[in-house]
Amino acid sequence: MARITAGVGVSHVPAIGVAMDTKITDQPYWQPVFKGFEKSREWMKEKKPDVIFLVYNDHCTAFDASCIPTFALGCAAEFQPADEGWGPRPVPVVKNHQKLASHIAQSLILDEFDITIMNEMEVDHGLTVPLSVMYGDMTPEDEWPALVIPLAVNVVQYPAPTGNRCFNLGKAIRKAVESFDEDLNVVIFGTGGMSHQLQYKRAGLINAEWDKRFLDLLTEDPVFASKIPHVEYLREAGSEGVEMVMWHVMRGALDEEVVEVHRHYHVPASNTAVGHIILENKAA
Amino acid sequence: MARITAGVGVSHVPAIGVAMDTKITDQPYWQPVFKGFEKSREWMKEKKPDVIFLVYNDHCTAFDASCIPTFALGCAAEFQPADEGWGPRPVPVVKNHQKLASHIAQSLILDEFDITIMNEMEVDHGLTVPLSVMYGDMTPEDEWPALVIPLAVNVVQYPAPTGNRCFNLGKAIRKAVESFDEDLNVVIFGTGGMSHQLQYKRAGLINAEWDKRFLDLLTEDPVFASKIPHVEYLREAGSEGVEMVMWHVMRGALDEEVVEVHRHYHVPASNTAVGHIILENKAA
């Protein structure tokens, strides 16, 4: 049977992708950002997930304003890195575990999650930057070491799904994975955040104290964390900080009690606080 | 405040649209189909809804297989009748109450329904045939007497949302409508069905007994009706009979107790059993 063994929370700042793609990660500005992922890359090598279930948001790339799904599950065979306005990232094409993806889609809909099924989709930095930081440098000729099932969450147009809804979606994803008859080690990623505001006169807001409390809660009291209302993210963590609702999907898919095996926090990467956590199920 | 005063269940057989568009409704084949809508057209004139919330399914017209939303709510200013392969129907463009539509979208997402917001969408016979049978002949130069908010439900790729999910969505739509500060008379339509199978060797299946029981339950025991599992629709009412899950959205938006003011049932229209019911809230 397939099982979810661990969860990864990680920011997906586009400038981090640019830093890797332009080979400037050892510059003083970037060095401390990447230092915090050294242990993560070791962990990935040990953990060797067969499949990554990757929760992210599209940044007006694959989805324009004509069609805005709350939850869009990628069921295509593969996903090309998108041109976001400055050319596609030079990273491998993302390959799906198509049977597991459509099994999850069916299971979620019967569990009363109103998923949108995507049979064609390009993926932007929201999906590829987490893979890059966790796996290290890769060229388009390489293959990502794991298959990837993308779940795109609307966090651009208000309202994003509630934290509670995301948390319960995580539980339903776990149930779906565990009812799949192939022996697969699945790791789930929740991405985005942490505190940041990209727009208007309050741009540049960072709230390190709030972010650290969020990381603490995620490990220790995830149900409480999932009840944080949208307005708190917006006010305390910046208008784009609301991306953090996606971390609750990851957390909901794990055991109630988890072991925090790694944490990394750094300000800034471009406009954003970089946060990262690795949580393992105890039984795993 | 806006309020939902009544619900309409009605089949949306494409051949019914063709019969109206080609002016053959008084032929012996069609006459009994349309006879049953005479009272409905009178009722619409009396009832004068400001807005129709119209639950229907797209038949691989606006949505191809690349993107399959479970629930897609139309938030565009207007919706053009689509070319489904034999030219667009000669009926008026469908105009939205855009503010109410986006109010409902927001309210539903905060109520944990994972709606897809559509800001551009063409509409097929699933939406225009119910308007035609309820309002009578209209030309593209006319205006539909009501504004229309379309909700497209996936019933083409298995699984459709459950009956229970649809019923609860109806309740959430009602709550959203009632929290909108404009005095509006809203009527909700659930469309599709009744029993029919369009495909393969069992095509032509009709189950009048099952259909009539469904209509009875809809009036008298809607919660029980909403628990009917997918396999029962598929087996008893034909593979395309599963469209009837959309009637539960309509029923869920009404009071527990309703008055059945009209019913019509006829076999056949093309491959399909035509069913129609009008339910009013008692207080309305």
Add this chain to the structure above:
Amino acid sequence: MSMKKDYEDIPGTFVFDADRSREGYHLNQFCISLRLQKNRDAFNANEEAYLDKYPMKPEQRDAVLKRDWNRLLELGGNIYYTSKLAANDGINFQNLAGLMTGMGVDAYRDMMLNGGRKVDGNRFKKEWGEE
């Protein structure tokens, strides 16, 4: 995978689930492209060349060219898609059903006028002598 399909014992019926949808994807995308007149014109001018744009399996392509309506469904086609190919050929839903059932258009129409196909005897594959 391990999700049991409680609808698989219904005779003469394909439930268009994720497995069928995956199998029929390019076939169905081809069919829906015929919704638009310019695509119908291109297809009708040169079917083979038009089909080259859709990476479907050889047997799917063959079923399209032969208008083998049942085979299209067996290979992952869905009726709402294949009906667009039928519409291009001037075949409406009812006549398509006449062909798929093997009854022929007139006998099918008569059956519908007489109340349609009864559900008794048509609920389970075993009633059709299938397993």
Add this chain to the structure above:
Amino acid sequence: MSMKKDYEDIPGTFVFDADRSREGYHLNQFCISLRLQKNRDAFNANEEAYLDKYPMKPEQRDAVLKRDWNRLLELGGNIYYTSKLAANDGINFQNLAGLMTGMGVDAYRDMMLNGGRKVDGNRFKKEWGEE
């Protein structure tokens, strides 16, 4: 309509809700079109002619032509969309923020290096002397 907006008292911030999305629709669709090189080329060759394809309001069009980044947001633009216009001009997210805040690119970068904008004093409009 009667849904109360509990986020309206946050200073220097637009929450891109349904009302803003409706207002900014054509503006945002224009911006996202610049995701693709062929559209960037067409826009850069003749901005006015390219903008004619998008039925936006005159003041939105004017703000595009003037690259008035804050005005774009005030008129229903969303940062993920307007950043595509900025990218076309060679302005990245950080430098765009430098412009929108009125701080200028260098002072903004320095603020970020020093831990970013503090939340204290930046939670409520009244803290900014706004209402």
